[in-house]
Amino acid sequence: MRLEQLQAFLSVAETGNFQQAARNCGVTQSTISRQIQGLEADLGVQLFHRSTQAKLTIGGERFLPHARKICQEWQASLQEISELLAGKQPELCVAAIPSLCAHSLPPVLQQFCSDFPNVQLRVTSLGSDRALKVLKDGLVDLALVMQNRFLTSGAEMVVDPLFEEPIEVLMAANHPLAQFEQIPWKALASYPQVVFKEGYGMQRLVQEMFLRQGLSLQAALELNTLDAFRGVVRQGKLIALLPHSALLYVKEDPLLVMRSLWNSTAEDSPLVRQVVLVTTRDRLQVPPIQHFRELVLKLIPPPMDYPLSMVNL
Incomplete structure (x- = not known):
């Protein structure tokens, strides 16, 4: 599991659309698809119903709050390290x-x-x-x-x-x-x-x-x-x-x-x-x-x- 996979998952969950998620992440739609497929393989569960709109499966719904927490912790750690190196300890x-x-x-x-x-x-x-x-x-x-x-x-x-x-x-x-x-x-x-x-x-x-x-x-x-x-x-x-x-x-x-x-x-x-x-x-x-x-x-x-x-x- 990689951070960019979690970020791709959150973007698709928020937009309900792989193409829009790709634009938000600054990558191609095929890259977003590979990241979601890799995450699903790691977890052993399908995360989205793939139709005209990407909807979370029950597994995706269970995983969503954990993915958000992991990404929030990562951002908080980046902020803390940045402040430390800037002298804001x-x-x-x-x-x-x-x-x-x-x-x-x-x-x-x-x-x-x-x-x-x-x-x-x-x-x-x-x-x-x-x-x-x-x-x-x-x-x-x-x-x-x-x-x-x-x-x-x-x-x-x-x-x-x-x-x-x-x-x-x-x-x-x-x-x-x-x-x-x-x-x-x-x-x-x-x-x-x-x-x-x-x-x-x-x-x-x-x-x-x-x-x-x-x-x-x-x-x-x-x-x-x-x-x-x-x-x-x-x-x-x-x-x-x-x-x-x-x-x-x-x-x-x-x-x-x-x-x-x-x-x-x-x-x-x-x-x-x-x-x-x-x-x-x-x-x-x-x-x-x-x-x-x-x-x-x-x-x-x-x-x-x-x-x-x-x-x-």
Whole structure:
């Protein structure tokens, strides 16, 4: 069964005449006849009484509403795809890591809402690994996350590097480690830490670095918001490894300090994270998604001038 057969059937049913139906469809009468005969063969029933006027048989009458519904659905799908490619989608969904939601993303969101006022923008704060999963599941259109090559590989994935930034140590101003300007890894391993929950790229990054150093991570508490990290660390006992952009306001808090990590040798890789924008090639055919990507690449600067040549974990 083909769409043109259904359209021919509906045209004959509406006009009651094969010749008129052929003119309406822009084909010859013999073509209309072949299409109806082919449809009847597929269905195994005669659809019209062929006399001076083409009248529906009982089979044709039963089939008529279904044929109309199929053709209406087809037209609706064409209309929806046309609107999608024209940028007339009802919403655009974005998943982003918390530090970007708090600092870098707001200018992008404001500009996008101004440029596409009829598109409902939905932003969800998620850990990197979780955000990439919902992107692959089709629940969001773009993800702004820490790079995870295990989750961003594949020909359909589009990955735009945004910036790299160092990981630093957050602690209370009166913590014993505050005496260091750069904290050795062995000293860091002696204290309990607050870490991100599973599904956050930072947890994976920190765990991998401790393993690389041959040390054990003392994870005393798992959290998933930056405010909670600062509140807990402010109490004085726990420390946390966080990206630089999550620590931008620490200097304004007299109860908190941040310290850099010390590499024991020149060969040690600095602990940094790479932040990327991820989407899929098919989504970039949709104008609002493409425009959001362009805004991100234009408006999100690195929190500091760290070279992209730094080694990632």
